[in-house]
Amino acid sequence: MFPRRPTKQITLGDPRVGFVKIGGGLPDPHNRAGNPTTPAPVSVQTMTAGYTHDIDACVREINKLHAAGADIVRVAVPEKKDTEALRHILPQTKVPIVADVHFHFQRALEAVEAGVHKIRLNPGNIQDRAQVIEVINACKARNLPIRIGVNEGSIIERRDKQKRMKELGAVFSDQKHGHLLAIMIAKLEEYLDIFYEQDFHDICISAKSMDAAIVVDAYTEISKRFDHPLHLGVTHAGPKETGTIRSVAALGGLLIHGIGDTIRISYANDPIYEVQDGLELLYSLGLRPRVGVDLIACPTCGRIQVDLFTLIQDVRKALAEKITVPMKVAVMGCIVNGPGEAEGADVAVFAGDRRGIIYVQGEKVANVPEPEILPRLLAECLAFQEKVQRGEAKLGEKKVEIIPPDPLGELGSGYAKINSSTPTPTPLTVQGR
Numbered sequence: 188m189f190p191r192r193p194t195k196q197i198t199l200g201d202p203r204v205g206f207v208k209i210g211g212g213l214p215d216p217h218n219r220a221g222n223p224t225t226p227a228p229v230s231v232q233t234m235t236a237g238y239t240h241d242i243d244a245c246v247r248e249i250n251k252l253h254a255a256g257a258d259i260v261r262v263a264v265p266e267k268k269d270t271e272a273l274r275h276i277l278p279q280t281k282v283p284i285v286a287d288v289h290f291h292f293q294r295a296l297e298a299v300e301a302g303v304h305k306i307r308l309n310p311g312n313i314q315d316r317a318q319v320i321e322v323i324n325a326c327k328a329r330n331l332p333i334r335i336g337v338n339e340g341s342i343i344e345r346r347d348k349q350k351r352m353k354e355l356g357a358v359f360s361d362q363k364h365g366h367l368l369a370i371m372i373a374k375l376e377e378y379l380d381i382f383y384e385q386d387f388h389d390i391c392i393s394a395k396s397m398d399a400a401i402v403v404d405a406y407t408e409i410s411k412r413f414d415h416p417l418h419l420g421v422t423h424a425g426p427k428e429t430g431t432i433r434s435v436a437a438l439g440g441l442l443i444h445g446i447g448d449t450i451r452i453s454y455a456n457d458p459i460y461e462v463q464d465g466l467e468l469l470y471s472l473g474l475r476p477r478v479g480v481d482l483i484a485c486p487t488c489g490r491i492q493v494d495l496f497t498l499i500q501d502v503r504k505a506l507a508e509k510i511t512v513p514m515k516v517a518v519m520g521c522i523v524n525g526p527g528e529a530e531g532a533d534v535a536v537f538a539g540d541r542r543g544i545i546y547v548q549g550e551k552v553a554n555v556p557e558p559e560i561l562p563r564l565l566a567e568c569l570a571f572q573e574k575v576q577r578g579e580a581k582l583g584e585k586k587v588e589i590i591p592p593d594p595l596g597e598l599g600s601g602y603a604k605i606n607s608s609t610p611t612p613t614p615l616t617v618q619g620r
């Protein structure tokens with residue numbers, strides 16, 4: 188992992204919903220002492236899928252996404268009835284809300300009046316300088332940040348020749364997407380100038396595309412040129428099945444290189460998956476401390492000894508609601524990798540012949556038939572969680588070294604050893620030697 192890129196920092200929220208900071212590391216422009224800000228953890232955003240003017244449904248959706256872990260929720264406000272609805276929605280939610288504004292700058296002004304916590308403007312469709320200045324001044328008066336979100340699809344001049352692009356074109360000539368990157372950068376520079384002229388710096392930038400490679404190239408170039416925090420995303424990533432790969436390829440690559448301060452994974456699906464997968468990406472890269480279970484499971488193979496797919500799903504659902512400490516739980520299909528994973532997990536099960544051997548921090552606690560695996564595993568996880576909460580156990584501690592019952596010599600045929608109460612180590616033998 189590369190160190191996080193230092194940026195200016197923006198803050199959104201209010202005392203009622205709390206404050207979320209984005210980016211950091213550079214001096215705070217609002218602080219006269221000019222002390223460097225502490226970089227905020229990378230935050231996870233999503234966007235509601237329903238109509239904002241459907242007040243009750245919108246409130247339910249925002250609260251569901253917040254409960255799932257969203258740090259920030261964005262809503263679309265295409266019509267006046269949507270910004271009017273915000274006045275009723277905001278008091279019923281407890282997470283910073285961003286109004287996503289396209290085409291009509293009045294929606295931004297109305298959303299600011301309604302009390303949203305941030306505005307997103309698209310330079311591709313709100314271009315009138317006077318209108319942009321009106322929005323800037325409204326946000327400035329209330330200390331609200333603005334995201335400038337350039338989308339590949341909404342840059343209408345993408346085929347035009349621009350003066351600045353000629354210079355930029357030379358810079359990007361060796362890149363596959365040089366022409367598009369040049370337009371994106373030119374558009375941002377032009378738009379940012381309006382903000383700087385108004386002495387407005389509470390800015391976040393995004394430059395999304397549906398192409399993961401363009402996203403990586405665009406954010407890499409932007410990160411070299413501007414010191415504002417970056418909102419990462421692959422736009423129109425498609426259904427979850429392919430969108431996951433696209434998003435993780437682009438966002439994961441950038442985050443590994445220290446680029447990115449807030450993320451949205453976008454799918455054509457229930458936005459709850461965007462939140463869950465965004466958080467998982469950050470947990471996986473060690474950019475956020477995990478909340479709840481870290482579930483490790485094998486992909487299964489011809490050595491499988493129980494119905495592992497069903498077991499994993501059942502374990503995931505059962506633990507998701509009950510375990511709040513970042514406990515590592517391993518569910519493995521046989522003894523080949525079971526002992527190794529069990530050793531690194533707080534609670535683990537690996538399957539034998541229609542049975543499961545359960546370990547807690549390396550200590551064997553049960554050997555149960557298949558139907559009893561789920562209830563016993565859940566009971567052990569809950570008991571272990573209570574111990575952690577009482578300070579009697581520590582997560583990630585290994586008390587006993589697990590001795591693999593059958594390390595290599597008899598793959599898939601060590602049932603007798605699995606079922607015996609004391610597994611005995613077998614000397615490592617490799618066939619043909």
Ligand code: SF4
Pocket residue numbers: 485486487488489490491492519520521522523524525
């Ligand atoms: S743990 Fe066993 S069943 Fe699971 S993938 Fe590995 S060898 Fe196959």
